[in-house]
Amino acid sequence: xxxxxxxxxxxxxxxxxxxxxxxxxxxxxxxxxxxxxxxxxxxxxxxxxxxxxxxxxxxxxxxxxxxxxxxxxxxxxxxxxxxxxxxxxxxxxxxxxxxxxxxxxxxxxxxxxxxxxxxxxxxxxxxxxxxxxxxxxxxxxxxxxxxxxxxxxxxxxxxxxxxxxxxxxxxxxxxxxxxxxxxxxxxxxxxxxxxxxxxxxxxxxxxxxxxxxxxxxxxxxxxxxxxxxxxxxxxxxxxxxxxxxxxxxxxxxxxxxxxxxxxxxxxxxxxxxxxxxxxxxxxxxxxxxxxxxx
Amino acid sequence: xxxxxxxxxxxxxxxxxxxxxxxxxxxxxxxxxxxxxxxxxxxxxxxxxxxxxxxxxxxxxxxxxxxxxxxxxxxxxxxxxxxxxxxxxxxxxxxxxxxxxxxxxxxxxxxxxxxxxxxxxxxxxxxxxxxxxxxxxxxxxxxxxxxxxxxxxxxxxxxxxxxxxxxxxxxxxxxxxxxxxxxxxxxxxxxxxxxxxxxxxxxxxxxxxxxxxxxxxxxxxxxxxxxxxxxxxxxxxxxxxxxxxxxxxxxxxxxxxxxxxxxxxxxxxxxxxxxxxxxxxxxxxxxxxxxxxxxxxxxxxxx
Numbered sequence: 001x002x003x004x005x006x007x008x009x010x011x012x013x014x015x016x017x018x019x020x021x022x023x024x025x026x027x028x029x030x031x032x033x034x035x036x037x038x039x040x041x042x043x044x045x046x047x048x049x050x051x052x053x054x055x056x057x058x059x060x061x062x063x064x065x066x067x068x069x070x071x072x073x074x075x076x077x078x079x080x081x082x083x084x085x086x087x088x089x090x091x092x093x094x095x096x097x098x099x100x101x102x103x104x105x106x107x108x109x110x111x112x113x114x115x116x117x118x119x120x121x122x123x124x125x126x127x128x129x130x131x132x133x134x135x136x137x138x139x140x141x142x143x144x145x146x147x148x149x150x151x152x153x154x155x156x157x158x159x160x161x162x163x164x165x166x167x168x169x170x171x172x173x174x175x176x177x178x179x180x181x182x183x184x185x186x187x188x189x190x191x192x193x194x195x196x197x198x199x200x201x202x203x204x205x206x207x208x209x210x211x212x213x214x215x216x217x218x219x220x221x222x223x224x225x226x227x228x229x230x231x232x233x234x235x236x237x238x239x240x241x242x243x244x245x246x247x248x249x250x251x252x253x254x255x256x257x258x259x260x261x262x263x264x265x266x267x268x269x270x271x272x273x274x275x276x277x278x279x280x281x282x283x284x285x286x287x288x289x290x291x292x293x294x
Numbered sequence: 295x296x297x298x299x300x301x302x303x304x305x306x307x308x309x310x311x312x313x314x315x316x317x318x319x320x321x322x323x324x325x326x327x328x329x330x331x332x333x334x335x336x337x338x339x340x341x342x343x344x345x346x347x348x349x350x351x352x353x354x355x356x357x358x359x360x361x362x363x364x365x366x367x368x369x370x371x372x373x374x375x376x377x378x379x380x381x382x383x384x385x386x387x388x389x390x391x392x393x394x395x396x397x398x399x400x401x402x403x404x405x406x407x408x409x410x411x412x413x414x415x416x417x418x419x420x421x422x423x424x425x426x427x428x429x430x431x432x433x434x435x436x437x438x439x440x441x442x443x444x445x446x447x448x449x450x451x452x453x454x455x456x457x458x459x460x461x462x463x464x465x466x467x468x469x470x471x472x473x474x475x476x477x478x479x480x481x482x483x484x485x486x487x488x489x490x491x492x493x494x495x496x497x498x499x500x501x502x503x504x505x506x507x508x509x510x511x512x513x514x515x516x517x518x519x520x521x522x523x524x525x526x527x528x529x530x531x532x533x534x535x536x537x538x539x540x541x542x543x544x545x546x547x548x549x550x551x552x553x554x555x556x557x558x559x560x561x562x563x564x565x566x567x568x569x570x571x572x573x574x575x576x577x578x579x580x581x582x583x584x585x586x587x588x589x590x591x592x593x594x595x596x597x
Contacts, residue, residue, distance in 0.1 A: 195376055195378055195380035196380065196382060198350055198368075198374070198376065198380065199376075199380050199382070201350060201367075201368040202348060202350070202368045202369070202370060202372075202373065202374050203370055203393070203394055203397045203398070203447075204368065204369060204370060204397065205397060209397075213382075213393065214382065217382070217384040218382075218384075220384075
């Protein structure tokens, strides 16, 4: 035990034990494939493969690996619109998420500032925000389609580059992921210590200078906490949006593979979504830590 | 015409009906170049008073005038040093002071602004810490930055709102000497608010007690006729020091003291019966909780 403690192996060992337990559980639920030899009613010997397990349709870890291998070994391969390497899909999804997320921040941050600065505005807007906030992406998407039904941008060849469904996808991501940024910015603005504002008042800083030299830096830590939570939600929404639009991406691929009945790749997609979400969150925490003041 | 003149000022908080008067009938005049200390109980409204001089708060009645002009809003000509330093934590020491200098002297060249900042950082002995963030400094150093920021704006009057309240006794003593040293260099008017009588006597020309609230008011002003530089060790035996101190304390503990009021209240005592160990345990192995016999007594308390 002293050996483990000295090299801090427990931080490596314990996660491995957790992972092992998880795989065991998966194996138990998925069961095993058994090949049985039997004699049919005509007296001929036949071999039957039977899967035994709690959920016989769930692929085993081995099957999952075997089916996912082509997507992992050539992560950027493009065999068709909906048959690409897993990182190629991830890239497509990330591009869409970033677009929607940027829109969310561009609208959400100023909105949060106004909410934080004006009590009257907060009172006017709060009921609407509280009602809109818990609405699921699945509910927003059809509204987006209706709202942007006339959007159609075509390239030279008459091919639609940006249609109603693209606009609706961005709309859904933006409106779902906006709220943490809005709420945290508002809270941050309200939490700016009165002392800092007194300093601004005594120095007679102009409105713009007070905003950029005092309010904004004092709010930044709160804002970035909101931005991190927002990014998490944006990444959650992407799967729903891609399932509804059928556009290529991790979520679209997942839905297609479900319809095609190859369940192993669903698991691949789920793991990819989880890992990418984790990486995004960690990256944002790094940025967040950078802006921590005092 | 007085330099700073406060006449019949009162200030209260809250809506009519449930209004509490914090300050009433405040009269004060300060000459140019004078160092005045206002000593009072905590919560008496000292910060409210200084906020009205700085313009952050407006008096309900009466007038606050600087050089005959009514004070309507905050201005850099009345620099405030706040108790909790109020440095912007994302700016370095230099930038904190520079923000004030740039704001007050926008017409100056960058080199001149820089020179100004460096001059006042040197005055408070903080030149080596110029590039540090406030969180890397001790409380005493932070307060010195705050003083440098106030001085660098070349304000006509410095308002020190319990600037040393959050510091330990030794740092306090050093900074008291430093404030006096800086004041002697350019004799700017200073109003120091403090809850420490000795600090007031040690630093100021004149010391004015503020009575306990609610409805605090200023007591008789006591001139401190002790030659400068004042030695804090010799001061304890100085008869003039003892005399000033007695006068201020007599007011603060006598007519300006806390008004005591008698209040009758019903108090319920925590009257518990001990646990009965003879009682059998219940199903879950727990005995019945001790019983509480509620008993109320009418008591008169001095608050």
